Each structure stands twice: as C-alpha cells, then as structure tokens.
Amino acid sequence: MANKSKRYFNSLSLGSDSEDAIHRFPAENHELRLGALCDPDAFWDFGVTEGIKALSQRYVGDSFPERLPNTTSYLKLHGPSSAEGYLTLFYIGDPTRTQNEEAFLIRMAMKNVTSHKHxxxxxxxxxxxxxxxxxxxxxxxxxxxxxxxxxxxxxxxxxxxxxxxxxxxxxxxxxxxxxxxxxxxxxxxxxxxxxxxxxxxxxxxxxxxxxxxxxxxxxxxxxxxxxxxxxxxxxxxxxxxxxxxxxxxxxxxxxxxxxxxxxxxxxxxxxxxxxxxxxxxxxxxxxxxxxxxxxxxxxxxxxxxxxxxxxxxxxxxxxxxxxxxxxxxxxxxxxxxxxxxxxxxxxxxxxxxxxxxxxxxxxxxxxxxxxxxxxxxxxxxxxxxxxxxxxxxxxxxxxxxxxxxxxxxxxxxx
Incomplete structure (x- = not known):
C-alpha cells in the first residue's frame, strides 16, 4: 500500500528539492501527513512550521475544514490546539486537474516552511x-x-x-x-x-x-x-x-x-x-x-x-x-x-x-x-x-x- 502511494506522489512534477523534502522531513511538534484517499493507510510524516499553518489559513481561513479553491485537495487541522495538532493534506486523483497544478500547492508549501537562523x-x-x-x-x-x-x-x-x-x-x-x-x-x-x-x-x-x-x-x-x-x-x-x-x-x-x-x-x-x-x-x-x-x-x-x-x-x-x-x-x-x-x-x-x-x-x-x-x-x-x-x-x-x-x-x- 505504501509503495502505491509513494508511486503516486513520485509521479507529481515536484522538482528535486520538494520531492527530497517530502521524504526527509523529520517529525517534530507538527506533522504534515500525505496520502491518497484511495489508499489512506499509506502516508509518511515530515515536520512543518508556522509557514504551513499560515499557508492553510490563507486558503481556507481559521476553520480549516473547507476545500481549497480550484483544487481537489483538502487541509484539516487535528488536535486540541494548533500548537499540538497536525495538518493532513490529501490529494485526490481528479482528471480535471493536471499534475503540475496539484504539485504547485506542495511546492508553495515547501517555500513557506521557515528555516531556522539561530x-x-x-x-x-x-x-x-x-x-x-x-x-x-x-x-x-x-x-x-x-x-x-x-x-x-x-x-x-x-x-x-x-x-x-x-x-x-x-x-x-x-x-x-x-x-x-x-x-x-x-x-x-x-x-x-x-x-x-x-x-x-x-x-x-x-x-x-x-x-x-x-x-x-x-x-x-x-x-x-x-x-x-x-x-x-x-x-x-x-x-x-x-x-x-x-x-x-x-x-x-x-x-x-x-x-x-x-x-x-x-x-x-x-x-x-x-x-x-x-x-x-x-x-x-x-x-x-x-x-x-x-x-x-x-x-x-x-x-x-x-x-x-x-x-x-x-x-x-x-x-x-x-x-x-x-x-x-x-x-x-x-x-x-x-x-x-x-x-x-x-x-x-x-x-x-x-x-x-x-x-x-x-x-x-x-x-x-x-x-x-x-x-x-x-x-x-x-x-x-x-x-x-x-x-x-x-x-x-x-x-x-x-x-x-x-x-x-x-x-x-x-
């Protein structure tokens, strides 16, 4: 199951930096879990920071459960508080969306991750x-x-x-x-x-x-x-x-x-x-x-x-x-x-x-x-x-x- 989901995400046109980041992010206080809805058990984790939350708020507001505009992806916030929870991002294979459009959101998310300077x-x-x-x-x-x-x-x-x-x-x-x-x-x-x-x-x-x-x-x-x-x-x-x-x-x-x-x-x-x-x-x-x-x-x-x-x-x-x-x-x-x-x-x-x-x-x-x-x-x-x-x-x-x-x-x- 994991291999099927991994093949799905590897088919996206992410570019080497984004693709490597998806595989290498270590889990921290927040986790961004990716998985195809047809295979919900196949996902892997990587850490996220305030940049990911800011990105999700920009698209869906503070309530989080709404569907992202012009895409078949969903962002949901889980946990008792935003500081302790994690975001779940599901990509659905929609024939009306191109792979590049689906990959664009991931690339934008990766750019919004804050890099430590101290x-x-x-x-x-x-x-x-x-x-x-x-x-x-x-x-x-x-x-x-x-x-x-x-x-x-x-x-x-x-x-x-x-x-x-x-x-x-x-x-x-x-x-x-x-x-x-x-x-x-x-x-x-x-x-x-x-x-x-x-x-x-x-x-x-x-x-x-x-x-x-x-x-x-x-x-x-x-x-x-x-x-x-x-x-x-x-x-x-x-x-x-x-x-x-x-x-x-x-x-x-x-x-x-x-x-x-x-x-x-x-x-x-x-x-x-x-x-x-x-x-x-x-x-x-x-x-x-x-x-x-x-x-x-x-x-x-x-x-x-x-x-x-x-x-x-x-x-x-x-x-x-x-x-x-x-x-x-x-x-x-x-x-x-x-x-x-x-x-x-x-x-x-x-x-x-x-x-x-x-x-x-x-x-x-x-x-x-x-x-x-x-x-x-x-x-x-x-x-x-x-x-x-x-x-x-x-x-x-x-x-x-x-x-x-x-x-x-x-x-x-x-």
Whole structure:
C-alpha cells in the first residue's frame, strides 16, 4: 500500500528539492501527513512550521475544514490546539486537474516552511545539572594547550639555531594547535558555566569553516614532516636543496589549495540547506555532520562531499605518510648505518601520527555508527579530536626534539 502511494506522489512534477523534502522531513511538534484517499493507510510524516499553518489559513481561513479553491485537495487541522495538532493534506486523483497544478500547492508549501537562523549548541545536554562540572577539565586542557604551544612557538621563533626546516614545521604545527581551540573552546566553556548556548547560522558556518580549515592542516603538516624525513634520510646530499622554500613550494601549494577548496565546498553546501525541523545542535561547536543532520531537505550531496573531504584530506595524507615511512625504514635497513638515529628521528612523528589517526577515526566513525552509541560519547570524541592533539603535540615535540628541549629548559629556568 505504501509503495502505491509513494508511486503516486513520485509521479507529481515536484522538482528535486520538494520531492527530497517530502521524504526527509523529520517529525517534530507538527506533522504534515500525505496520502491518497484511495489508499489512506499509506502516508509518511515530515515536520512543518508556522509557514504551513499560515499557508492553510490563507486558503481556507481559521476553520480549516473547507476545500481549497480550484483544487481537489483538502487541509484539516487535528488536535486540541494548533500548537499540538497536525495538518493532513490529501490529494485526490481528479482528471480535471493536471499534475503540475496539484504539485504547485506542495511546492508553495515547501517555500513557506521557515528555516531556522539561530541554533542552540546542546553538547553534553544529557548531563543536566552536572554539565557545568565539565568547565574544569576542559578549561585545564585549554590552558595547557595555549601555554605549551605558545612556549614552543616562542622558543623556535626566537632561537636562530632552531630555524631548520623541521623546526619550522614543528612551529607551524604549534601555530595550528594554538589557533584551533581558540575558535570553539571559549564559547564552549561559557556554555558550561553560564548556559550561553545560542549561535546564529552565519556564526555557526564561520566557526565551522575556521575549525575544519585549521584542523585540515594538522595532517597536512605531518605530510610535510614526512617529506622532510624522507629527504634527510633517503636523499641526504640534496636535503637542503629539496627543502629550500622555492623548491618545496611544489609540495605546499597543491595541499593548501586542496584544503581551501574542500573545506569551502562542504561549508558552502551546508549553508544552502533549510533547517526547518529542530534548531538544537547536539554538539559543543558547529561540527559539520551535527548541523547537516538537522536539515529538512536532501543531504545526499553534503554527505558525499563530506566523505570526499575525509578521503582526500586526512585519509589520503595518512596513506602518503605511511608509504613514505615504509620507504624510509626500507632505506635504513638496506644502508645498515645510522639506523638508530633515523629511528629516533621518526618515532616522534609516528607517535603524533598514531594519536591523531586513532582519535580522528573514532570521531568520524562515531557519526556513521550511531546504533547504541550515546550522543555524549560522539560529542566527546569529536571534541577530543580537536583538543587532545593541541595538548599532546607540543609536549611530544618539546620533550623528544633535543634542540627544542634544551632551549625550552633554558627559557623556563631563566
């Protein structure tokens, strides 16, 4: 029965946006139920807002049971009040009406649905009164991230002896790790402490762009570090020539352009969606999938571009990094000398790579595997994906890089 009704509505000339919206609207306080009178049990639900009620009042007035003018469709309001009820819209196959005329009312209804422009960031909302307790651990991590990365960046910039290509790349990682928490942690801490959860759609998209754009450079910098180790170990005689900026730009420009294009694409696509069901984002910041899940239109393209971004950015980067280290260790084993030094040089980067890869995979998979996984767990891993490396990386690089460690200790003891 459901298939018969579905075929009926698919035959209408709705256009892709309206048709997708009919299938994807999640039920909310109101429901618009569509079904052919010849098959009244076959219908499906999607949320509506004041725009639908305004449209029905425009055609049939406040009483609602009257037949719409010049059509065979009916609108009825059910329930104890308009705020708690739902509208039922039946289309009858009348040979005097064309499919386009019948579809026109649906398209007009879809245009009258109001899209939210203000959102509530409700990450860890399940904790209720215990939510403010999260202020303490996250504020400690924020302070550690800011202080450790600022110290590492200061030491590398101020010491001329640390201006080698690898130390410059480590400073670049410190800059990324310093900037990333600034875009979301202050707002998150205020939300925990004072319950300030609101954010505009524009502010949400700007925050989303900044977070994902800067985070993309974490794996990109690891690629550049892997190239540095490759040239240093496998091509030592031409190392300085290969790592000179004019020549190394051939590795910098393509990855920077890739990051800009991919992040701009999926954020701009998210900005074109209509959010007419719920405006509560179950996250502490505007994460891409958390916002897209609230859309009432088709999100197939958004999901596809999001997966493409994951594959072309962190996944492709980690595949390249893994391949480069396989070549590096093969070269070390064949040469038979300087193996211990090469291993020590690479272990620092491997530790950072493994930590970043593990937590990023858990964060991405948590939004694809939702069965039985509490929302708070998804929010936690997604937040740690951004915040943990910012605390972990400067400690690893500061402690395991001899030159940097020596200058950090000298700076702290002065």
């Amino acid at each position: 959102f509530i960031l409700d990450g860890f909302g399940e904790l209720g009164a215990l939510r403010p307790v999260l202020f303490l651990p996250f504020s400690v991590m924020f302070v550690v991230s800011l202080s450790a990365n600022s110290l590492l960046l200061y030491v590398v910039v101020s010491r001329r002896s640390l201006h080698s290509p690898m130390c410059v790349l480590i400073a670049g990682m410190a800059l990324v790790d310093l900037s990333l928490p600034v875009f979301f942690v202050p707002h998150m801490l205020l939300s925990f402490l004072f319950d300030w959860r609101g954010i505009s759609l524009t502010g949400c998209l700007v925050q989303m762009y900044l977070i994902h754009f800067v985070a993309a450079f974490q794996s990109t910098l690891l690629v550049w570090m892997a190239l540095d180790r490759y040239f240093a170990i496998c091509m030592p005689l031409t190392y300085h020539e290969q790592m000179a900026l004019p020549k190394f730009l051939r590795f910098i420009v393509p990855l920077v352009v890739r990051n800009i294009l991919m992040i701009s694409l999926f954020v701009s696509l998210a900005g074109t969606l209509s959010f007419c069901a719920s405006n509560v984002v179950n996250h502490c910041f505007c994460e891409h999938m958390a916002l897209v899940q609230l859309a009432c239109g088709s999100t197939a393209i958004n999901n596809l571009v999001g997966l493409m971004t994951i594959f072309l950015n962190p996944v492709a980067d980690f595949i390249f990094i893994a391949a480069s280290y396989v070549v590096i260790f093969s070269s070390v084993l064949k040469s038979g000398n300087s193996g211990a030094k090469a291993l020590h040089t690479c272990v620092t980067h491997i530790l950072v790579i493994m930590a970043s890869l593990t937590i990023s995979l858990v964060a991405f998979l948590s939004y694809r595997i939702t069965n039985g996984l509490p929302a708070a767990v998804r929010v936690f891993f997604s937040t740690m994906y951004l915040l943990f490396p910012s605390c972990f990386n400067p400690i690893i690089y500061g402690m395991r890089t001899a030159g940097i460690k020596k200058h950090i200790l000298r700076t702290l003891t002065c």
